[in-house]
Amino acid sequence: MDFARFRTLADAYGGDVTRWPAADHDMARAFAAAHAVWAQPCLADAAALDALLRQSVVAPPARALRERITVAAPQTPALHRAWRWLVGAGIGGVLTAACAAGVFTGVAVAPLALAEGYANGQNDPANDAARFLREPIDVTEG
Amino acid sequence: MKERVADPDEALVxxxxxxxxAAVRAxxxxxxxxxxxxxxxxxGDSAEVEDVAQEAFIKAWRFAPRWRPGEAKFDTWLHRVALNLCYDRLRRRKRISGEPPPDQVDEGPAPDRGLYARDVGRRVGLALAALPDRQREAIVLCHYQELGNIEAADLMGVSVEALxxxxxxxxxxxxxxxxxxxxGV
Structure with missing residues (x-):
């Protein structure tokens, strides 16, 4: 370590020797102790700029950004299985609901239709029997 | 034989x-x-900043299942990805504006810029933004990101002396x- 190297390191890395390359720490400290009158102003000058640079702070990440990034991450197989199960359950649910709706329609609407048919005589089993008896049996064939 | 790189983030990746x-959140x-x-x-203060961070993480998520422990530090790799994305945008800006990159910005003290003095952080940000890209990158990596000199030089593809x-x-x-x-500080 000499004056030029000490100055180069302070100019590059700032006034805090602990932030200089690790290999230079011990020599730099020894040099600063041995040449304090020259070295301390050199470090203080660099430290003044360090202090200014520290005034530049960046706001923490927005929650929405954190969430967008987290959601884009790989999913565990378990989560995939859960997702597939949910999708399957969803499709099953739709089919079940469709069947239930069909059964409901059958149960709720058919009697009404039958009842309507009964009312005008179209669906009355008794009428069918009577029609069967009224119509002549064709015996010429066979 | 290449030396195995110790990486504090290895297990999480x-x-x-x-x-x-839980590892993703960490x-x-x-x-x-x-x-x-x-x-x-x-x-600088740009909407592109969040895009860069998000894109870098999306690349990391794609890469994480194939991560090979010991080859590189995840933090260094992530910095490289983000820096590449930043340089893509800086090049695009220069293409659009047609301005050549500044090679030296050392304007010195100017009394008429005293109106900025109330906001030191903003002044520092503006001074950083005015630096040539490579000087700014070196200061950002060493001073703000607190990378070691060898790691920063490696990231920038230069020697420690050049850094x-x-x-x-x-x-x-x-x-x-x-x-x-x-x-005043």
Missing amino acids: LLAGRGDQ LVAGKLPRLLALARRML ESLLSRGRRALRGALADLAA
Whole structure:
């Protein structure tokens, strides 16, 4: 370590020797102790700029950004299985609901239709029997 | 034979690659503020900053399942990805504006810029933004991201001596640009 190297390191890395390359720490400290009158102003000058640079702070990440990034991450197989199960359950649910709706329609609407048919005589089993008896049996064939 | 790189993030990256959501959250909590700060200081106050951070993480998520422990530090790799994304945008800006990149910005103290003195942080941000890209990158990596000199030089693809030269010139330019503030700190 000499004056030029000490100055180069302070100019590059700032006034805090602990932030200089690790290999230079011990020599730099020894040099600063041995040449304090020259070295301390050199470090203080660099430290003044360090202090200014520290005034530049960046706001923490927005929650929405954190969430967008987290959601884009790989999913565990378990989560995939859960997702597939949910999708399957969803499709099953739709089919079940469709069947239930069909059964409901059958149960709720058919009697009404039958009842309507009964009312005008179209669906009355008794009428069918009577029609069967009224119509002549064709015996010429066979 | 290449030496195995010790990486404090190795276990988290491997877990995240397998979809462990706690590891994902830990990596986001630990790395996102650093990436955002890197992009902010490289690009200035721009909507592109969040895009860079998000894109870098999406690349990391794609890469995590194939991460090979011991080859590189995840933090360094993530910095490289983010820096590449920043440089893509800086090049695009220069293409659009048609301006050549500034090769030296050392304006020195100027009394008429005293109106900015109320907001030192903003002044520092402006002075950083005015630096040539490589000087700014060197200062951002070493001073703000607190990377070691060998790691920073490796990231920038330069020798340690070249890194020190970029740092010295960058700091000299900043000292000149912020000279009117130095006495008040």
